[in-house]
Amino acid sequence: LPLEFQKARIILEKIRNAGFEAYFVGGSVRDTLLGLPLHDVDIATSAYPAEVKQIFKKTVDTGIEHGTVTVLDHGDGYEVTTFRTESTYQDYRRPDSVEFVRSLEDDLKRRDLTINALALSLDGEVIDLFGGLEDLKKGLIKAVGNPNERYHEDALRMMRTVRFASQLDFEIEATTLKAVAENAYLLEKIAVERINVEWTKLLLGKNPKKGITGFIETQLFAYCPMFKTMDQVFKKIPSLEQLHFNNEVTAWTLVCYLSLDNHKQVSKLLKAWKCSNELIANVQNCFSALALLKIGQIDAWNLYTIGLPSFEMANYVADMLGFPRDMTTIQDSYKALPIKNKKELAINGGNLIKDLQFTPGPLLGKTLNTIEKKVVSGELRNELSLLEIAARKIQND
Ligand code: ATP
Ligand code: MG
Structure with a gap:
């Protein structure tokens, strides 16, 4: 077991010794089975939040209304969430109520994708009730249960579906893909900030072209801020030979470059997506640098006002677009500037x-x-x- 799990063992043991069930669940189980690095370890338990708080000396109520308590242990925090079901979704985004339950099966049933519905016990046994292990092997993104119902319950899951296709370079299973296409319009009900998180993860994934292809085919893009009128971007992206982004700035710059003419439009788009002011400023700079790289006429004032980092990022994007350019000259000219600010x-x-x-x-x-x-x-x-x-x-x- 990876170090993150080793360190968290003690938490599961204590819960078990108190007479409850506890498992590792969610992304950490999926990523371990894929041999990927872990960022957080989620623990699910049959103990109710009040019971979890009795077991451990130091806890923080980080999300107690949905059953999450953070357990502090030797300076590390572990999110422990009570098994739960989510009942009656009326607004396509969040459950009307969360009900705590004692059964792992009920908890796994409410999860979005089969590969995200695996649990791992202290003995190293994988609990796989929906064929997640096989889908991991086959490289398939598949909804748990009836995909139509699942997307109807929570429309954000559709973005998660295309995001994981990109992130893991997996194929989207046929009925799942069809259900996303049928329910794509429901994405309009979801807060832009939450769509943005998934879109960014999609862009930064291992195979963004795959994610974007799903995003286009299902028409999800048409229900995202301002993307409906930007369909040229989505026509052009699949034809770019190699597509891979090193950060949010280069990703957004390419999207903007393929469909927008100027600075102002860049800021309008990113504001509609509720991006931070810092990100907007960085994308605008990178966008300007890219336009200059394309025409190949860069003077000292351009370098001074835009800065070398933005040119380096623009260079990364220019590579995908196949612009001929001379970065060494640009770097030398920047170094030669009499002042930098x-x-x-x-x-x-x-x-x-x-x-x-x-x-x-x-x-x-x-x-x-x-x-x-x-x-x-x-x-x-x-x-x-x-x-x-x-x-x-x-x-x-
Ligand atoms: P990441 O690596 O991005 O953290 P993750 O799968 O861990 O991916 P989280 O958002 O951290 O994603 O969620 C943890 C788990 O909770 C998921 O693996 C999944 O089982 C479940 N989950 C998260 N969001 C949803 C959702 N909208 N609908 C159903 N289940 C969800
Ligand atoms: Mg996670």
Whole structure:
């Protein structure tokens, strides 16, 4: 068993010694069986939350309303969740109520995919009630139970289906795929932030082309923010020979590049997807850098304002698009920039006000901007006395 499971054994043992059942469940079991690294270990138990809290000295109620208690042990936290069923879904997104149960089978039944519905006992036995082991071997993404009902209960599962196809490079089983196509419109009921999480994992997966193909075929894309009118992207992506992303920025930049013309549209799309301001700024920069790489005319000011990291990321995307380009020259030109940011300028507003009696205001700002441009382009040397002379001249013009 992987180290993560070894360390968590004690938690399962304590629950078992108190007279309850406990298993490893979910993604960690799937990933272990696939030989993939684990990020978190989920534990499911027949003990009710109050009972779990009695067994352990230190616990935190991280999600007690859905039965999750975090058990703290030697500085590590373990999420322990009571077996539960989810009854009557009326809004296609969350169950009206969660009911705690004592049966593992009932708990596994409510899970989304067969490969996610495996449990692992302390003795190393895999409990496989829905053929998950075989699907893992075959590389199949298949819904647990009746796929139509399952997607109707919770529409986010459709995004999870295509996400896992990409992440694991698995095929989506035929009836499951058909059910996603039939229920795709229900995705509109799901909060954008939650769709975004799955979409990002899909893009960063092992075989994004596979995930995106499912996303297109089933029409899921048409129920995502602004994607309906961006169908050119989804026509172009499958024809790109190699598709793989190293981070969110390069992934979104490619999507934007294939369908949008400018900065403003990039920000509008990513805002609709509720992306963070930091991500939006990074994608806009990478998008600009990519456009410049394509035309091959990059001046010092471009390098200075966009920055080398954005060019490096744009270079990654340009590789997929097959743009000819010369990164070594770009790196050398960047290194040769006289300053890398405004702070390195030998002059600032304070100097101008104190030494040259400039008055604060827009004119001062404009003068500094002009000087910054001239220093970056090499027209002016970055020395205080020279820049003061230049400032006086600009103001007198
Ligand atoms: P990841 O590696 O991304 O964490 P995961 O399978 O562990 O993948 P989680 O979101 O952490 O995904 O969920 C843990 C488990 O809970 C899943 O393996 C699955 O059994 C179940 N699950 C999660 N979301 C749903 C859902 N929307 N419907 C049904 N079961 C779900
Ligand atoms: Mg998980």
